[in-house]
Amino acid sequence: MTESKNTTHNVINELASKKAICLQLSNIAKVFRTQELETHALRCVDLTIYQGDFVSISGPSGCGKSSLLAIMGLLDSPSAGSYHIVGKDVSQLGVDMRAEIRNKSIGFIFQSFNLIDELSVFENIALVLRYREVKSGEKELTETEIEQAVHSALSQVDMGHRAEHKPNQLSGGQQQRIAIARALVGKPAILLVDEPTGNLDSKNGDAVMALLKSLNKAGTTICMVTHDTRYAEFADTQLHLLDGEMISEPAMMVGEAS
Amino acid sequence: MKLKHEILHSIAGLKKTPIFVFTLVFTLAVTLGALFAAFNLNQLILFKELPYANAEQLYVLEQNLVRDGKDNIGDQTIGAQIRMHRLSKAFISSAIVQRGKGILVSSPSEPVVATLFLSNEFFSLLSVPFELGGAFSRDGDNEQLSDAKAEAVISYQLWQTDFTGSQQVIGQSLQINDEHYKIVGVLDEDFIDPGPFVTQATQVYLPFKFSGLTEDIGRGTSTLLSLVHLSQGQSLIGVTEQLSMILTAFMHEGVDATNYTNIELKAHLTKLNDSIKGDSGQITLVIFAASLVLLLIAFANVVNLYLSHISKKQQLLAICACIGAKPRALFKKLFVESLLLTLGAAVFALIIAAWLLVLTKEIAGGTLPRLNELGLDGTTIIFSLLIAVILAALLAFFGKFAVSYNALKEHLSSSGKGTNAQVSPIIRKLLIASQVSLTGLLLLVTSMVLQTNLETVNHPLGINVENVTSVWVMLAKVIKDKNN
Numbered sequence: 001m002t003e004s005k006n007t008t009h010n011v012i013n014e015l016a017s018k019k020a021i022c023l024q025l026s027n028i029a030k031v032f033r034t035q036e037l038e039t040h041a042l043r044c045v046d047l048t049i050y051q052g053d054f055v056s057i058s059g060p061s062g063c064g065k066s067s068l069l070a071i072m073g074l075l076d077s078p079s080a081g082s083y084h085i086v087g088k089d090v091s092q093l094g095v096d097m098r099a100e101i102r103n104k105s106i107g108f109i110f111q112s113f114n115l116i117d118e119l120s121v122f123e124n125i126a127l128v129l130r131y132r133e134v135k136s137g138e139k140e141l142t143e144t145e146i147e148q149a150v151h152s153a154l155s156q157v158d159m160g161h162r163a164e165h166k167p168n169q170l171s172g173g174q175q176q177r178i179a180i181a182r183a184l185v186g187k188p189a190i191l192l193v194d195e196p197t198g199n200l201d202s203k204n205g206d207a208v209m210a211l212l213k214s215l216n217k218a219g220t221t222i223c224m225v226t227h228d229t230r231y232a233e234f235a236d237t238q239l240h241l242l243d244g245e246m247i248s249e250p251a252m253m254v255g256e257a258s
Numbered sequence: 259m260k261l262k263h264e265i266l267h268s269i270a271g272l273k274k275t276p277i278f279v280f281t282l283v284f285t286l287a288v289t290l291g292a293l294f295a296a297f298n299l300n301q302l303i304l305f306k307e308l309p310y311a312n313a314e315q316l317y318v319l320e321q322n323l324v325r326d327g328k329d330n331i332g333d334q335t336i337g338a339q340i341r342m343h344r345l346s347k348a349f350i351s352s353a354i355v356q357r358g359k360g361i362l363v364s365s366p367s368e369p370v371v372a373t374l375f376l377s378n379e380f381f382s383l384l385s386v387p388f389e390l391g392g393a394f395s396r397d398g399d400n401e402q403l404s405d406a407k408a409e410a411v412i413s414y415q416l417w418q419t420d421f422t423g424s425q426q427v428i429g430q431s432l433q434i435n436d437e438h439y440k441i442v443g444v445l446d447e448d449f450i451d452p453g454p455f456v457t458q459a460t461q462v463y464l465p466f467k468f469s470g471l472t473e474d475i476g477r478g479t480s481t482l483l484s485l486v487h488l489s490q491g492q493s494l495i496g497v498t499e500q501l502s503m504i505l506t507a508f509m510h511e512g513v514d515a516t517n518y519t520n521i522e523l524k525a526h527l528t529k530l531n532d533s534i535k536g537d538s539g540q541i542t543l544v545i546f547a548a549s550l551v552l553l554l555i556a557f558a559n560v561v562n563l564y565l566s567h568i569s570k571k572q573q574l575l576a577i578c579a580c581i582g583a584k585p586r587a588l589f590k591k592l593f594v595e596s597l598l599l600t601l602g603a604a605v606f607a608l609i610i611a612a613w614l615l616v617l618t619k620e621i622a623g624g625t626l627p628r629l630n631e632l633g634l635d636g637t638t639i640i641f642s643l644l645i646a647v648i649l650a651a652l653l654a655f656f657g658k659f660a661v662s663y664n665a666l667k668e669h670l671s672s673s674g675k676g677t678n679a680q681v682s683p684i685i686r687k688l689l690i691a692s693q694v695s696l697t698g699l700l701l702l703v704t705s706m707v708l709q710t711n712l713e714t715v716n717h718p719l720g721i722n723v724e725n726v727t728s729v730w731v732m733l734a735k736v737i738k739d740k741n742n
Contacts (some may be wrong), residue, residue, distance in 0.1 A: 075667035077582065095663065096584045103582020114670055115579045118270040123263075130259040131582045182581070 018236040019050035021087065022070065022190050028081035030244070041067040042244045045081070048192065049223055054216040054234030056224045064244040065225040066194065072223065074107055086189050091208045094250050103132055104240045107191040108184030111198035113175040115167040121178050122163040125150045126187045153185040154178075157211060173204030184220070191215075193224040196244060197231055209234050259586065261594070268595040271574070278567050279599065282560055286603035289549070289556040290645065291610025295380045296546040297616060298638045302628055303542050304713065308531055309450055309631065311385040311485065317494075317532040319352060319392060319484035321505060322526040331526055333478030338508045338523065340403070340473040343484055345504050350486055350497055353380035356401070356469040357481040360462070364433040365420050371461040371730060373434065375469035377403060381411075383454065383487050389414055391428045391443035394465055406465030410439035414447040415460040437468055451628055452485070452530060459630070486527060494527060499523030521687070541626065544707070551700045557649065558693040561656050565685065568657045575661060576669035585663045589654055596653035601647040605688070608634060608642055660685060 030042040041064045049055050059065055070076035071083065074090060083091045085105050090098070107113075115124050124148050134140045141149075151169060154160045157177040167175050183191050193212065197205030209231050216222050216236075224235060232238050240247050272279050307313055315341045321338055323330045342353040356375040361368050378401070380386070381393035394409045410432055412421075421427045432439050439462075451460050473481070488497060505523040575588055583591070612634050 029572070070667055073580075075670070099579065099582050099584040102580065108580055108670075110670055112670075114580070116574055116577060119267060127259075128581045130263055131578065131587060133584075139684075142441070183680050184279070186582075 019052060021048055021132065021234075022051045023047075023049040023086075024055070024084045025072070026082045028068075028078045028083065030071060030076070031079040040070070040244050045240070045241075045244075045246050047159070047220060047246065051189075051221050052219055053235045053236045053237060054213070054222045054224070055101070055239060055243055056226060056232040057239045058226050058229060059241035061227065063225070063238075063241040065241055069192055069194050069223075070227045071107060073153070074102050077086060081123070086109045097125065102129065104186060105189040107186065107188040109176070109179050109183050109191060109196050110194040113167070113172075113179045113199070115175055117166065117168050119166075119168075119247070120163065121154070121159070121165050121167065122150055123165065124178060125153055125182045125185050128182060132186065135153070135216040143161035143257070149185050150181075150203070153181040156184055156215070157176065167199060171204070172200050173207055174206070176200060176208050178207070180215070190221040190223060192227075193222060195226055195228075196224065197228065259583075259590075262325075264363060264591060265598070265674070268591070268598055270569070270590045271595065272588045272598065275567065279602075281601055282563055283497050283606065285556050285560055285650070286600065287564075287606035287610060289553045290603055290607030290642070291548040291614060292567065293546075293553050294604075294607055294611035294634075294638055294642050295614035296549040297617065297636060297641050298611065298630065299541045299626070300546050301635075301637055301641075302632055303626065304534055304539050306628075306631070307450070309384075309448075310452070310530075310535070313530060313722070315488050315490070316383065317486045317488060317527040317528040318530055319486045320500065320526045320528070321523045324522040324524055326520050329526075333480050334482045335478050335508075336471045336475040336482060336525070337473045338505055339482050339484060340471065341508050342501055342504050342525070344402070344473070344565065346501060348488075349500060350488065351379055352484050352490075353377045353383050354466055355380060355482070356479075356482045359732065360434040362420070362432065362434055363436075364431065364438075371416070371434070372458050373462045373464055374377060374460045374668075375464050375467045376418045380485065380592070383485055387446035387449055389411060389417070389446050390425065391441070393443060395442065403466050406467040408437060408439045408468065409442045409465060410434075411443040411445060411463040411487065412457065413461045413463075414449070415459065415511070417444045429585060432462070434462060434464070439468075441465060446643070450628075452534060458488045475619070485530070486528065496707045497528055498525050514554055539627050544711075548704070551696055551703075555693055555696045555700065556559075557652075557663065558689050558696065561653065562689050564653050565660050565689075567594070568660055572661060572666065574670045576666035579666045579668055585658075588661075588663065589658050592657040593650055593654035596650035597647065600650040600653070601643075604642045604646040608639065609639070611642075646690075656685070 025045055025047040028042055028045040029040070032039040045068060046123075046222070057065055057068065066077065066172045071078050074093070078091065080247075082089060085101060088101075090101055092100070102108075114122075116127070125223060126149075129141055129149060132141065138202055144234070151160060151163070154163060157180050159174065159177050159181060160173065163171060163176070167178065170178065176199075180191075180196075191212075196208050196212065200208060212224070213234050224232075224236075226232050308316070310316065319342065320331050321334050323332070339354060340685045343352055354377045358373045358375060359370055360373050362371045368479065374380075376395055378394050386393070388411075395407060397405055397612075412432070417423060421430070427441055427444060431438050432441060435437070440731070445463075466497055472481075480653060486497075491642075502524045502554075506526055567612065575583075575591070578588060578591065615632050615634070617631055620625075623629055
């Protein structure tokens with residue numbers, strides 16, 4: 001299995017050798033410890049994503065997909081291994097620096113949309129830019145610049161006419177589009193997408209996946225976690241996790257095996 | 259994030275939880291109202307300067323009858339007080355004041371009015387402001403008490419009620435008992451009588467001569483005092499000694515000193531502020547402490563309520579953290595929301611406090627001094643803002659303490675993974691314990707104070723007062739018998 005895994009990664013690396021590295025995980029492990037139990041959620045995960053890639057990570061429930069995505073999104077720390085985003089080692093960063101990188105380099109899209117109900121669509125999206133702190137020498141974004149960025153992100157997801165609506169006035173598919181716009185507005189290095197179609201019917205799910213595909217074609221780097229093999233095929237690179245390890249072939253689902 | 263947006267977002271969030279907002283603001287407003295009123299009262303009595311120029315150099319002069327080494331400041335010997343006033347002119351400025359009442363015969367309804375018989379210095383020592391006219395006329399610096407003319411200065415209130423605020427009041431005559439006085443001045447509306455000299459607002463100010471008290475009267479009275487002004491650098495001890503010498507001389511005048519070997523009559527100077535304040539500072543401090551404990555009990559309740567609110571907000575905080583809000587940005591978010599709530603509560607509390615102050619004036623008028631000066635002022639408003647900020651910071655702190663920044667990611671994948679984590683049970687137990695213990699403490703202290711007060715009230719007076727009624731007869735005119 002290890003030999004097969006290395007071969008796959010070599011092929012990917014070879015194909016992408018001329019692209020800049022966006023995100024690189026080396027020997028990442030995640031262990032959850034309780035008083036009596038030690039659970040290895042991830043074991044020696046190596047992963048390199050290049051700019052412009054569309055990578056899907058799939059696997060059965062409990063295989064470590066969410067743990068991996070949390071580490072990639074700097075929402076959690078690995079127990080071992082190193083992690084670089086756009087060449088910067090982010091494995092050992094403090095809370096504030098991790099928040100800053102999340103704000104500037106990562107865009108999140110979740111299964112449950114995670115929009116703030118009391119804020120308008122515009123404010124939901126603008127929130128990313130409002131939390132952006134300027135360092136000395138940098139220029140603070142003006143309200144006009146924020147407005148332009150938000151409207152640009154909204155037009156990317158074809159939701160420009162819904163800026164003043166509240167999330168609960170929109171359908172699930174529309175809410176996910178808004179969530180995608182929020183992920184895009186800060187011009188991040190990569191979009192981390194967690195089961196984007198999980199709360200949607202197939203029609204809306206297909207539309208969201210088509211949107212993600214079109215964004216990727218326009219140059220957006222995407223790493224998507226899904227257990228849906230149909231949607232995983234939208235990605236150019238399909239990786240599979242099983243019991244916390246990256247494998248080359250899709251793991252056979254328990255249901256399929258029976 | 260800019261404060262403006264943080265405020266707008268917080269308002270939008272609070273609009274969605276009107277019951278929470280109402281309960282929290284109402285609970286805080288009631289208890290804060292009591293605290294602000296108590297603060298205002300304490301600030302007035304303990305710290306606020308008297309509304310007179312050079313108030314720090316004003317003293318109340320009384321006689322202290324020292325018997326066997328024990329002080330006894332009670333009735334003032336009339337002759338001695340007048341003697342001190344006359345002889346002390348060489349080294350201090352002083353005004354002698356006699357409190358009294360009289361019937362305003364010149365008024366159709368002949369009401370009983372509160373009077374002050376005083377020497378002319380009273381107006382200059384207190385820099386008394388006039389609405390019309392001025393102080394009693396003087397015949398030079400060496401004027402004696404007996405030189406005074408039958409003149410009167412009236413209060414603003416009497417001017418409004420009995421003279422309809424007429425500008426022609428100066429020069430008009432008024433009759434008190436059997437004496438006619440020419441009105442020479444009307445006091446400014448804002449003038450307040452100094453506490454120790456009056457028990458109710460004075461309506462007519464008359465020259466001391468017309469009190470009927472003279473230097474040859476040896477009896478005592480409780481309504482006589484002097485107001486003294488010490489110049490900068492003048493020694494209190496030195497002045498006291500000089501005045502005591504006058505008293506000693508008065509006491510031994512024509513009397514066999516050997517009969518009074520264990521008695522001394524000494525001068526006693528008390529700062530006007532301390533004299534007015536008396537021991538009322540202790541009462542107001544107890545009121546403040548009680549309202550503070552009440553606030554703490556309510557606040558423990560409010561924190562509980564707020565933590566329930568926070569547990570509902572964890573997903574929002576998680577979203578903010580996920581898109582790049584740092585821990586301090588989340589604290590700021592919580593602080594701004596808390597501040598909106600506590601500021602709202604403070605505004606309502608100030609309204610309640612204003613009403614409580616009016617109530618205090620009504621029910622404690624005879625117990626506490628300077629209540630006519632009571633009212634919300636800048637200091638109380640600054641205090642209320644400060645308290646609102648402190649409470650908001652505490653709420654935000656509790657909120658931050660209850661929410662683990664690192665665990666917020668759990669709230670981002672709430673699709674059937676059971677992420678509605680609640681506030682730590684330890685915090686809740688601590689809050690409930692603090693509420694119970696504070697309530698218990700307040701009840702204990704209250705019952706102790708009540709018991710002490712009941713003991714005092716029920717303590718036998720040593721005389722039988724059952725079916726005994728006090729009657730006070732005031733004669734408007736003394737009909738003089740030709741033979742007497």
